[in-house]
Amino acid sequence: MRRLQPEDLLLVLGARPPTDVGAWLRDGLRDAVATGRLEPGATLPSSRTAAAGLGVSRGTVAAAVDELVGEGVLESRPRSSVVVADLDRRSHGTTPGPAGRPGPGAERPASVGAPDPALFPRAAWARAVRDAMRELPDAELGYPDPQGLLGLRRALAAHLRTARAAPVEAEDVVIVSGVAQGLALLGEVLAGGGGGDRVVVEDPASPGVVAQLRDSGLEVVPVPVDDRGLRTDALPDAAAAVVTPAHQFPLGVVLAPDRRRELVAWAQAGGRLVLEDDYDAELRYDRQPVGALRGLDPEHVALLGSVSKLLSPALRLGWVVAPAEVREALVDAKRRADLGCSVPEQAAFARLIADGAYARHLRRARLTYKRRRGLLLDALARDAPHVPVEGVAAGLHLVVRLPDGDGEAWAVSALRGAGVPAEPLSGTSAHDGTRGVVVGAARVQGTAVPRVVEILRAAADGAESRA
Ligand SMILES: Cc1ncc(COP(=O)(O)O)c(C=O)c1O
Structure with missing residues (x-):
């Protein structure tokens, strides 16, 4: 597997800010892994090499890596090498059980309003549990x-x-x-x-x-x-x-x-x-x-x-x-x-x-979801400008109205098939004419973005455009 150089990291991290380099490094790496810009299995440079190449202290590199290992975004391997985790495998690597029921350890389908579990602050939570139990x-x-x-x-x-x-x-x-x-x-x-x-x-x-x-x-x-x-x-x-x-x-x-x-x-x-x-x-x-x-x-x-x-x-x-x-x-x-x-x-x-770890997590989660939402909306505006997205810039889901029930059912099934949480808008209303799809946008990133755009465009365009 590829061994990354500090220049590879700089490419995905962008320019080093004058302050708060720890957050720049941690959030940038997390985002690069989540969006697939750093490929699963790639090995990070040693903390000494990374620190020298990025112009930060070794402690800053070690703290960021530590936190991301705790979150499962990076994996620590023998002989202190650190590799990029395969988030897709982690979230989809489950075996179906008998009669289509999830097998032992398998995931239930994610809800449209669920946050991305890859962002859960595992290390901070583990620390909070340990400290709480010491003091209780x-x-x-x-x-x-x-x-x-x-x-x-x-x-x-x-x-x-x-x-x-x-x-x-x-x-x-x-x-x-x-x-x-x-x-x-x-x-x-x-x-x-x-x-x-x-x-x-x-x-x-x-x-x-x-x-x-x-x-x-x-x-x-x-x-x-x-x-x-x-x-x-x-x-x-x-x-x-x-x-x-x-x-x-x-x-x-x-x-x-x-x-x-x-x-x-x-x-x-x-x-x-x-x-x-x-x-x-x-x-x-x-x-x-x-x-x-x-x-x-x-x-x-x-x-x-x-x-x-x-x-x-x-x-x-x-x-x-x-x-x-x-x-x-x-x-x-x-x-x-x-x-x-x-x-x-x-x-x-x-x-x-x-x-303060909760406030830090909220700031980070907000930035990540804002970026993902922005990328998805930009792609929709560019490639499917007629798809009507409703609502203010907030939350974990998006709503798109669709002209008919067939488009709604097709979009829900196609999105779920692509691993994106989706629900029919008609299921949320007592009113017969409400048709559309609620999309779990918080997890949409990387190659899923063009796929979601393609599905929503086809659903809005009518039956003949659906493959
Ligand atoms: C609008 C709304 N209210 C409440 C809930 C329930 O949330 P909780 O997990 O806090 O019970 C949900 C869950 O998805 C929701 O979407």
Whole structure:
């Protein structure tokens, strides 16, 4: 296999910046491996040679390599050589089990909203677990506080105050195992609270979220979304509304300022609750995300978030910032459901936030997804300018409307065949005419870019252009 020279690295890294060379080296190498510009199996120069050729210290090279080995982007081999990992093999090298079911160790198909697992900060997480376990008092190794570990609630409250411009104190936070559980528990509280059992959902919306609410015993009332978000002029009487104001799922629009105010006024007028599903709000690429709706009225808005889009859905860790009126009932529902979330995982996440590794990861993930999204949109604009991509520069997915159901079914199947997560837009709506495809764009890179462009162009062009 090829032995790389410092010049090969300079070619993919671009010009050395005056400051923060560690991030330049680490992020540039990660991106070059992820996009296939550094081929799997190629051997990196020794840290001494690389440092001399790149004009950085050996310590900087060693720290970047260490982190990327921890993430699985590079592999450390005997006699201290370091090679480029084969990310394709790592993510697709699974054996199907009997009757088409995934075999032992096989992956389930990735969801359109899942982050790229290659970006998970493995080394930082492992460090956070080790440090957390060293510090955790024995008393915390009994049954957990069902509201969540105080240390994590404090760290999250500080993070959300800054990142989401929302008033949050540790006592407002309830730790749950994801937005899905937060919605299910709040649904239970609403259904049992005598305040009515109808809940407004956006149309279109995540089918999983809608199913979750129905399973909690609520009657779901769809209200249409247009290019300014939820149609607040069409809000019916209901006990609550579940909304995605920072980045509507799946259409990707942002709720307009006047509609934010109207939605909150609707909640205030009827003593109702807004459930703000903030699933991917911190992944905005062109500007700061709009502040959380909770900032307008903390007593009528529950803010729900999780690490699923920002770190990994495998952790099953999320939060509800709950209005005082429902907090106790919510903690009670959490206790009844599962007695509380894993303390070691909560402690590790608290460490990750407190030592700055979480913020560093978010910055890095944002840059990577922004770059990938930009490359895909540039390729679409160049080679398929008539394919309509909707939504603001944010999140992990893209939506393309298609003229008919055949194109929709064909595009979903062709994209999945190419290893790209895809869902039919019609599955997200109660409205018959909604046709299109939701694409898991976060993982689209390298040779997948022209393939996705080709599929979307053929789907938009009609049956005769599909091979
Ligand atoms: C819009 C939306 N809300 C909520 C969820 C559930 O997320 P969690 O993994 O935090 O339960 C998802 C998952 O994909 C989603 O797309």
